[in-house]
Amino acid sequence: MKTITENMTRIDQFEKKTLKNNKQLTLDWKVGFAKQKEDSPKEYYNAIVPGAVQLDYARAHNWPNLFMDDNFKAYGWMEDVFWIYKTNFEIGELSEDSDLYFYAGGIDYQFDIMVNGRIIYEQEGMFTPIHIALTDHLLKENELIVRIHPAPKVKGVAVGRDEASQSAKPAVSYGWDWHPRLIPLGIWDKCYLELKNDSFIKDVYVDYTLNDDLSKVDLQIIPEIVNKNFNYTYVWRLLNKDGVSVIERETDKKEIMSFSFDQPLLWWPHDHGDPYLYTSVFQLKNQNGKVIDEKQQQVGFRKVKLVMNPGTWELERRPMSRSYPPITIKINNKEIFSKGTNWVNPEIFPGTITKKRYEDLLNRVLEGNFNMLRAWGGSIVCKEAFYEFCNKKGILVWTEFPLSCNNYVGTKTYLNVLEQEAKSIIKRIRKHPSHVLWSGGNELFNDWSRMTDQSLALRLLNKQCYDLDPKNPFIPTAPVAGMAHGNYVFKDPDTKEEVYQWIANTKATAYTEFGMPGPSDVSILKQIIPEKDLFPPKKGTSWETHHAFGAWIGDTWLQLDLLNEYFGEAKHLEELVANGQWLQCEGYKAIYEEARRQKPYCSMALNWCFNEPWPTAANNSIINYPNIPKPSFYSVADSCRPVLASARISKFCWEEDEIFEAELWILNDRYKKIDSGTVQAKLLIDSNEYELTSWKFQSIEENQNLLGPTVRFRLPKTSNNHFKLVLEVSERSEWNSSYKLKYVHKKVIEKDRSILA
């Protein structure tokens, strides 16, 4: 191993070789820990940046797989020490008009920056990038240190998310029902040194207003320039997809540039049009006409509004309260039914999330026929690569500030940090056409959080969004009145209602969280649970630490009791997993399709949750870590097709001789008329096919559902434990649907009854 000195970078070499403004130099970092703030680490380890101090330490000590068994518990002590990142570099001559800057996109969470032993910067907050001129602090040989403080914790509260209630650090890593307790720390986004001329572009905001009929866009180019006595001109160009300039202007006035632009191509969510992107190119030119700095970014033109859900204005009787707040997303004057999912952190350690990781998962979002993601506030605010891909692919993003399930009391200290962090977040995210909704955080107006409309933190966020991004809507939290969170199980343990019943008995404007637990595939279970514990699943094993037992209320997330109730005791792991996944598939289908049937009063359905940050044994997710779809993913994708034949079914278990009943629908979210046609409804029982009806439907208006007949059929005897309802659309087989239900044999029921009695 080379010593640090051998490894030292010479900045002048770098400068000579590549002499250019903006050149970024990645550094080699070491990291070590100390128990006291003023102490130096006894030892340094190689650090991967961006990354996490925990991973560097584990790598240096050859720790085993974090995901297996309870290995994560060994990381606990790392929350409470100081971590010191160190890098050394040598510096030659810098030209007079150059400054050497240290940039870090995100450092988690509280930290000091030291150059040659002196603190030059301190910050609390992981979402505010730092960009610090080092020049005045430099010697020939330099030591740059980033000292990370212990994870923020409110003292005197129970271990868990409460500890995060006075910081802007996402609460999930303090322990959640699908996330182990493991609090990441470290440099989590890109980080480098760079040379900058006297003048450079710090930021450019392309603000715009689309007129009401979408025929014209008024643009304002708002640059933030760092300048030391330097004459320059601004150049701004807007390029279309072919790289051709559609606007090009140059000015020596140091002010906001304003333009109008007719007939812009619009940015649409992928299922309603083309997510057209332009490129903004902003340049600084010096007196000789030389471009000395440039910033490019994606620009998409769309109008977003949050409008009232039809039917919510009217109140039933006096005395009257208020109407429900709006939650229908209107893009470019079209009301969109938002089908989607809750996005959680795809890794425990945000520093390890790569562009590829985002893109692979986001391709699944498209495959799942989703048009919206709620980027949940318990997790980090996603990195740029996430939004850039959503921009490109036409995925709508609802971005939450990092507040979740806590009462973030508005102390002066907390509000100061929140203000700084929110400002950074808004200024970054508002540029992305895919971002269409701000939310103050997750479930803050419920009794497990206890914030209210009076909470200063939420009033501050509303104010900051108003000041910096008034054209994107803001809601203080989800749910607000009219919206629904839950249920998260196939059958409610208290009311005994199945998903089929409770979703039909609910009338919500938006289902923005609903879960259906399912176990992970056997191959995944084998990677996280020691062989001896694999079957039968038991509490107190790593089934439990991987969320199969005691995760949430009732018997979650494996739901062994419920599986035994429906299917009897499983003989082997494969059977158990298959039964659990069956419930997850049908449960999710029931909710998504019922939510769509409730359109337009309901305008949104987002399941809890899409992905997961580590491999769980059982979870509401439909994608296992890192990117392995569960069977439910494909069921959900089917239910989210823009057009499909759908059945409203009243329960899961059916007996022989009972009259099976289902209401037939065609669901249509497209702004396109559907021609008349035929749906064949059949029951598949054993190898027999029973025709129920041939529904000749009339043409269907754009973005309208159609209610068809209710079919009824006396169920024959069978030895099988399930049967299927199949809907086949003539000449439109891509709209076919099927539902797998449980066949209960009378004898079994009688036997069960005798057990219960």
Next chain:
Amino acid sequence: MKTITENMTRIDQFEKKTLKNNKQLTLDWKVGFAKQKEDSPKEYYNAIVPGAVQLDYARAHNWPNLFMDDNFKAYGWMEDVFWIYKTNFEIGELSEDSDLYFYAGGIDYQFDIMVNGRIIYEQEGMFTPIHIALTDHLLKENELIVRIHPAPKVKGVAVGRDEASQSAKPAVSYGWDWHPRLIPLGIWDKCYLELKNDSFIKDVYVDYTLNDDLSKVDLQIIPEIVNKNFNYTYVWRLLNKDGVSVIERETDKKEIMSFSFDQPLLWWPHDHGDPYLYTSVFQLKNQNGKVIDEKQQQVGFRKVKLVMNPGTWELERRPMSRSYPPITIKINNKEIFSKGTNWVNPEIFPGTITKKRYEDLLNRVLEGNFNMLRAWGGSIVCKEAFYEFCNKKGILVWTEFPLSCNNYVGTKTYLNVLEQEAKSIIKRIRKHPSHVLWSGGNELFNDWSRMTDQSLALRLLNKQCYDLDPKNPFIPTAPVAGMAHGNYVFKDPDTKEEVYQWIANTKATAYTEFGMPGPSDVSILKQIIPEKDLFPPKKGTSWETHHAFGAWIGDTWLQLDLLNEYFGEAKHLEELVANGQWLQCEGYKAIYEEARRQKPYCSMALNWCFNEPWPTAANNSIINYPNIPKPSFYSVADSCRPVLASARISKFCWEEDEIFEAELWILNDRYKKIDSGTVQAKLLIDSNEYELTSWKFQSIEENQNLLGPTVRFRLPKTSNNHFKLVLEVSERSEWNSSYKLKYVHKKVIEKDRSILA
């Protein structure tokens, strides 16, 4: 009549006689109108300032009483012309360090200021005071003009409140169900010239934070100084009620002054303690130690919070929405049951509201046992004298911004005006300890208004309150979820429910509007309705223009149908009025007392409405114009006593032989324990007294109600049409209550039935 020139004031005389900074000189004004902006009036009339152009014109033309018959209709054309106020003054020598300023506390609504023919200032908005240095525009003889533009009206909408939906002018004068269409214009608050030295105090804000246990106050004195190169020192003193300084500081640092102060005496609402007021005295001293300017103001220390109503956190079942927002007012760590009323403009023309007018009406608020006023957003934001009296007397004020029952769309122009006006309003009102709650406006989240949480105007107001006055709570409108507006009639015309039933079947966190119409006394009716139309009341007469018919939905406000249903046709006006007032008395008692029984889930009861701006024929008000209590005022005062015996009754009409039933309560809003005692419940029928029970109640905890027995009694025969339930508390006769109910004779009922059949 003197000519204007003869009447001219010489400013140098004024200066010589009274030479003193800050001396205010009231001017003599004339006013005239012109149809075009650039035109001069053909004629000028004497103007009373503050006042209204309409009143000046009517006075000059000896118009008859505005309130009689339909006389108000003659004023209609005055909305649409330009009104020119003019005054002339001569000016002598002004010392070099003096400036002559024009001050106006409020000019309604859009206006220009012209000096010697040149426009020197323009403004839209009546709540932003103007304070303009005239010095640079002066000649020896001067003409000062205030040109008022026509009343703001949105074009292309129906005549009525919709016309006010793009201005910050209170909507009520565009016509309401208790207000004639008559839009005031003119200089509506004090107005004068004043000499100011080079340096003077523009404003002083005494900001403070009470610590959690109320033992210490941290003060910040934030002065706004106008200064032209002048050396001065600040002096600040806080005087107690005896005029003794409890803090005194002097500094030559030009910054915010900060102090701490132990054991402050607190400001309390009158029914919970002493509304203790200190006086803040802020002075500017020059280098010679001479005081060159001074500002005094009332200061009261209290902590206000809006906290959750007990029982509202819990939600019944999954899926879950959010909990209701908080509406319990907590003052100095004590939760207060807010008993009060909706305050509306006491005059059609705000310029005519005097300090005495406010004080006389506010004394009724105390007499009514009210501790809270909702200063309704359809009316003006009250003048200083209103708040000063509330400060002094311990009345809580909920202040609404001037938005009501409209969709105030957030256009750029409207938001600019609203921002200016809201800033002025907040900076003025935040100083008053009596002001404890901001609301964006009235009923904005209902289908007759159609604003939503996304409306930029409301987001702006939330932001401005957060920025300028974060320690007072803000709600976007009333009602928000959980709160109730309505009903406004004794018996709902659709559901046929009486007030007794609908209030018992409602579970609201706050009843912030509920009405019960009652006719005005005969003596008042005779002043507004020509004798020929007095009886019987009919549509199409001035009964209707004074709101007796077709005012709101159903048969409002006289409710002739309902009176006939309950009492048969009245034989004369006196009988009609007596019956209507009876319903108003009992209806209001039923609501106030039931709201109190629902404590602590319910924490507020404010009837619609307290007063009225002109004499109505029938209205929900309990005080007739100008300050004449209806009988219901005394009933309400009884129901709002801090402690009383109360009965829950299920209906208004009772038959002979029927079992009368009532639930007995003691209501206690005091933070004081009540000793055990006895309540005698009796029925008074004719001259007979029937004892129902003697309830020996145990001691009652502070701020707690006590449910007693349910009494039952078979009603005897009587020829009378009413009977009374009387509750007498031994040795505490001030807690006695009585309820007057209708006795229905069987024959009458049978007769009615045969009519209905």
